[in-house]
Amino acid sequence: MSTDRDHGSTTAEAASTGAVAAGHAVPRMPMWQRVLRDPQAVITLGTLIVIMLLGALAPFITPYGPNQTDLHAVNAPAGTPGYPLGADESGRDILTRLLHSINTATVSALIGAATALVVGATAGLVGGYFGTRTRAVTEWMFNLVMTFPGVLLLIVLMPVTGGDYRWTMLIFGVLLSPGIYRIVRNLVVGVKNELYVDAARVSGLTDLRILGRHVFFVVRGPIIIATAFMAGSAISVQSGLAFLGVGSREIPSFGAMISSGFRNLYIAPTQFLWPSLLLGLITTSLVLLGNALRDVVEGSKPAPAKVGAGQRAEVVADAEDAAAGTPALLDIHDLAISYPDPAGKQREVVRGLSLRIERGQTVGLVGESGSGKTQTAFATLGVLPDEAVITRGSIRFEGRELIGLTDAQLRPLRGKAIAYVPQEPMSNLDPSYQVGTQLVEDVRWALGLDGPEAKRRVLALLERCGITDPERTFRAYPHEISGGMAQRVLVAGAVASRPKLLIADEPTTALDVTVQAEILDLLRDLQAELGMAILLVTHNFGVVADICDHVAVMQAGRIVEVGEVARLFAEPRHEYTRMLLGSILDEKTVRADPPLVASEEGIRP
Numbered sequence: 001m002s003t004d005r006d007h008g009s010t011t012a013e014a015a016s017t018g019a020v021a022a023g024h025a026v027p028r029m030p031m032w033q034r035v036l037r038d039p040q041a042v043i044t045l046g047t048l049i050v051i052m053l054l055g056a057l058a059p060f061i062t063p064y065g066p067n068q069t070d071l072h073a074v075n076a077p078a079g080t081p082g083y084p085l086g087a088d089e090s091g092r093d094i095l096t097r098l099l100h101s102i103n104t105a106t107v108s109a110l111i112g113a114a115t116a117l118v119v120g121a122t123a124g125l126v127g128g129y130f131g132t133r134t135r136a137v138t139e140w141m142f143n144l145v146m147t148f149p150g151v152l153l154l155i156v157l158m159p160v161t162g163g164d165y166r167w168t169m170l171i172f173g174v175l176l177s178p179g180i181y182r183i184v185r186n187l188v189v190g191v192k193n194e195l196y197v198d199a200a201r202v203s204g205l206t207d208l209r210i211l212g213r214h215v216f217f218v219v220r221g222p223i224i225i226a227t228a229f230m231a232g233s234a235i236s237v238q239s240g241l242a243f244l245g246v247g248s249r250e251i252p253s254f255g256a257m258i259s260s261g262f263r264n265l266y267i268a269p270t271q272f273l274w275p276s277l278l279l280g281l282i283t284t285s286l287v288l289l290g291n292a293l294r295d296v297v298e299g300s301k302p303a304p305a306k307v308g309a310g311q312r313a314e315v316v317a318d319a320e321d322a323a324a325g326t327p328a329l330l331d332i333h334d335l336a337i338s339y340p341d342p343a344g345k346q347r348e349v350v351r352g353l354s355l356r357i358e359r360g361q362t363v364g365l366v367g368e369s370g371s372g373k374t375q376t377a378f379a380t381l382g383v384l385p386d387e388a389v390i391t392r393g394s395i396r397f398e399g400r401e402l403i404g405l406t407d408a409q410l411r412p413l414r415g416k417a418i419a420y421v422p423q424e425p426m427s428n429l430d431p432s433y434q435v436g437t438q439l440v441e442d443v444r445w446a447l448g449l450d451g452p453e454a455k456r457r458v459l460a461l462l463e464r465c466g467i468t469d470p471e472r473t474f475r476a477y478p479h480e481i482s483g484g485m486a487q488r489v490l491v492a493g494a495v496a497s498r499p500k501l502l503i504a505d506e507p508t509t510a511l512d513v514t515v516q517a518e519i520l521d522l523l524r525d526l527q528a529e530l531g532m533a534i535l536l537v538t539h540n541f542g543v544v545a546d547i548c549d550h551v552a553v554m555q556a557g558r559i560v561e562v563g564e565v566a567r568l569f570a571e572p573r574h575e576y577t578r579m580l581l582g583s584i585l586d587e588k589t590v591r592a593d594p595p596l597v598a599s600e601e602g603i604r605p
């Protein structure tokens, strides 16, 4: 491995890098602040607030009542004195009716959306959180509601509601509730088995408190978004019913005004225009507001902007390579990876990392949690999440640039020349398939063998990886084997293709100490046997001492020191390396201070 390009990093630099450490959390802005920073949300919300204020102030803006008629003003054109937007076929002021129609629309939106929210969200929380029997009942009820023919039912029920649009909107809210129910139920089913919900349950919180505090927090975003769309639907349906003449004629409504305008289209064309424009403005604002809220709450996805092969600005040719003529097995140079923070700004989590691995070397990548070890490994494997952006640098494998390759171009390398062993063996095995079936599939793909030949190879590999009864393990499902066995299975799968580089991301962290040692022994033996290089991601110097010949120390997205393991342990040069080595637990030292004793007054030394 080459000497560290960042070797000269000083403590001062480390301290400054620490200030913007890759792992440091960016405080999440409150939702209302994020809403206020989104121009679309601000414009649409502002428009709706102004319109609603105009409606509320109607009695102060015009001298007429909404149903006050003046026979002298029948079909008066816009601009007539006292009637700025004209009068309708009954001589009623159009501006007055428009302003009062805003209030009808607001009340419709509030009743419709609130009913759907209360019914749908409550049932969704209960149905999703409690057992399958409760869910079966809620499911049945909402499926029943969905079979009702919506608008037709509202018309048929007119004698029951007495033509009062508020009762109609209440029923419409119930008809809308299955949509909310499904959103909430699906989210709750997804979240209720999360470890933090289990932890809350174990800590003794009541179901009501867990629902209110943990579960409702997750569903609130989608609920806010859906509310904007439901409010728009309620206004449209109320207007539609009024347009058809269903309901009280006394109530000023956009629908009734459009209907009247239609009848007088040839006499007074603008009568039809004003309510249509205002209704359109309100419903469009609500839809756009819903879209803006979705972006604010869920975070708008930045366009993938990974550096492509053709776009790369600075790829520095390695002088050593040029001289030696043989490129390193893996050469990462000045790699920078960033993620968008909640405010949409890019935050670098790997910040100009350089690392070389030669053939057959075992290199430990150590560093505190969040320093960027896994991101470096994922970038090499080409499996960074979509939101990650490689902003600069290069990753070359045997001289070939990996950044910018498509999945199809990476496929011949991944799982063949570059293999991977993950941290959590169990979660990397599909519980629905026998272990052997999964391995055979991998081996067939990696080596192009037929079924029986692949099975023979898998059985031999399992035996080689220390599994005493390979046939039995082959037929077992993941839940039937131990964590240590599962990790052996994954190691077997990884080395099946005789890779040139094995990336092992904390391969022993999830295992107990005895099994850890066995897996490390296995990796060491396989490394010697196959001559492969290993990049071992870990935060355990014990593991590094046990298996690695070189080690690179990462802090805040950068490598601060790199070198041979014996040298680095004997004379660490970087302050941070000294600090990490100093914090290793020393099992030879016995505590000198007296043990704590529990008494009635509490726990005391």
Ligand SMILES: Nc1ncnc2c1ncn2[C@@H]1O[C@H](COP(=O)(O)OP(=O)(O)OP(=O)(O)O)[C@@H](O)[C@H]1O
Binding pocket: 022, 023, 024, 339, 340, 349, 367, 368, 369, 370, 371, 372, 373, 374, 375, 376, 385, 387, 539
């Ligand atoms: N999907 C993501 N979105 C935003 N930030 C992320 C994402 N994945 C990782 N990060 C950030 O990248 C940084 C480096 O993460 P990484 O997983 O590489 O750390 P690590 O050194 O491997 O830590 P650990 O030892 O705990 O696994 C962390 O600050 C983490 O918060």
